[in-house]
Amino acid sequence: MIDVTFLGTVSGIPTRDRNHPAIILEYYGEQKDTLLFDCGEGTQRQMLTAGISFMDIDKVFITHWHADHFAGLIPLIQTMNLEKRKKPLQIFGPEAERFVSDIVDLGYFGLRFEIEAINIPFEGAAETKVLETEEYEVYSIPVLHTVPAVAYAFVEKGKWNIDLQKLKKLGLERGEWLKKLKTEHKVTHKGKTVKLEQVADMTSGLKVVYTGDTKPCDTVKKISENADLLIHDGTFLEEDITEKAHHADAKAAAKIAKQAKVKQLILTHLSRRYKDVKPFEEEARKVFENTKIAYDFMKITLK
Ligand SMILES: [Zn+2]
Incomplete structure (x- = not known):
């Protein structure tokens, strides 16, 4: 079983109702694993509200190094240290070594635990297996954004x-x-x-894909094939998207969901300009019926 909790669902600038991007994936296998995808500013307080423990997180996956996707790492690392964390923390991302080392240099953390930064390839169109445990694998694939960026797929092994x-x-x-x-x-x-x-x-396992920020692209389609859940950038409505955007609109994301034959689509990373998200739902559902629009603290259970 997997629980996916949205801790932040807005794009660049937060609103009263929407925090910067962060998604918690809780995997209930032989033991529970808590994975964090992106970690925008304010993620800690969102975790408190959602009832998720800081100390349960051993693996963080950053899609790209724009502040709305990583600024929450700095205080999270400090809290883990204050709480006397001993076990290592793994941080995956494109150019992770460079950015994690910069973050650790930003303050006097006096770290008591090890942070392992794992560089993820961000060029080309190939999938990379970035993590494998007894029960699941995590893959990455480069996507189309203004800076090096990747999408991630969590894939439960068949049983x-x-x-x-x-x-x-x-x-x-x-x-x-x-x-x-x-x-x-x-x-x-x-x-x-x-x-x-x-x-x-043999029964097939569950698959969850998170795109981070991206234009609609073939690599996302490839990594999303037959996913149980696709969490896609849905920053704009089709009528507002421009060539410069480097993000996706609701309709384009829905097209990818349909082509990749996913079971469910959730649009996230909505621009603050939209007070009403109903038009997103309508636009996407014309192409792909099983679409929902993310909101902060939305929780999806997959079995
Ligand atoms: Zn963003």
Whole structure:
């Protein structure tokens, strides 16, 4: 299960109702993992309101180094230090080493924990696996913005589920031995050699994509293929978009959602000029029905 919480949903300048970009992804696997995507100014207070602990975050993914997407890192690192964090913090992003080192030089942090900065490729059109755990992988791909920028995909690994009917047919019973079968894929049980695929089916995992700031582009389409949730830049309405914008409009984002065959689209990073977001919903839904417009503290559960 995955919970996605939007902590900030505005573009460059915040409003009373919308904070700068930050998204929390909580993955409930063998243990809970909390991943933070972008970290705009004010993210800490948004986390407090949303009931998310600072100390649970071990991995931060920055899409690009514009202040509305990273300025919250400075106070977050300070808080982690004041709270006596010991475990390392990983920060992923294009040119992450340079920017993280600049951030750490900005004040007298007296850091008690290690910050590992991981550079993400930002040129070309290839997907890169930037993280792999037992249960999920995170990929990145370059996107089209005014500065080096990437989109991220969180991809849960497929899981083997034992089919009791298949077990029965082979005259086998449930038991501890199935654990070994799941890890080793082939075991000899009661004199019989059993392969995992004989008694189990592979179910595909969940996929969540976050674009950060970008013009509509093919790389986003590629990384979003069959995603359960696509969180796309939706800064403008189609009528207001200009060539200079380097952002997407609702209609263009919806087209990508449709072409990539995603299940659900959420538009975020809305310009403060729009007081009413209904037209965004209408514009996008003409192209892709299952669209929602993000608001601060919106929470989506995927199962
Ligand atoms: Zn932005």
